[in-house]
Amino acid sequence: MTEKHKCQGEVKHGSGWSARYTRCGKTAKVEREGQHFCGIHDPVRKSEKREAQLEEWRREGEMRIAAYKAERAQQSQLEQDAARYRWLRTRDVSFEGSDGMVFVAYVPEHGHDGSRLDANIDTAMSTPNKGESK
Ligand SMILES: [Zn+2]
Numbered sequence: 068m069t070e071k072h073k074c075q076g077e078v079k080h081g082s083g084w085s086a087r088y089t090r091c092g093k094t095a096k097v098e099r100e101g102q103h104f105c106g107i108h109d110p111v112r113k114s115e116k117r118e119a120q121l122e123e124w125r126r127e128g129e130m131r132i133a134a135y136k137a138e139r140a141q142q143s144q145l146e147q148d149a150a151r152y153r154w155l156r157t158r159d160v161s162f163e164g165s166d167g168m169v170f171v172a173y174v175p176e177h178g179h180d181g182s183r184l185d186a187n188i189d190t191a192m193s194t195p196n197k198g199e200s201k
Pocket residue numbers: 074075076091092093104105106107108
């Protein structure tokens with residue numbers, strides 16, 4: 068560029084229906100398809116900036132989805148554990164000798180809803196080493 072070109076970019080004034088545009092008019096730095104632009108209004112630079120923003124949003128979205136999936140997986144694991152316990156606590160079952168398990172049993176009494184078992188487990192969990200065999 069031998070002569071000094073002015074930027075063809077548009078500058079927005081106001082917003083909504085009352086917005087109007089004027090020419091930027093700064094000294095141009097680049098020529099794109101016969102038009103001249105300053106560093107701010109260079110369409111290539113604007114496009115790259117937009118792409119970078121989209122990429123950043125895409126990555127943020129993926130991270131949120133991954134976090135949601137991990138949370139959901141943990142939630143269903145907890146639900147599965149709860150379902151196992153609720154199944155177990157009102158049944159008379161024994162897994163003695165299977166898969167290295169020693170003994171799991173509960174003898175249901177009439178009208179027993181498992182709340183005493185809950186209480187015993189809560190006590191054992193809040194007491195270090197209680198209920199754990201050495
Ligand atoms: Zn400009």
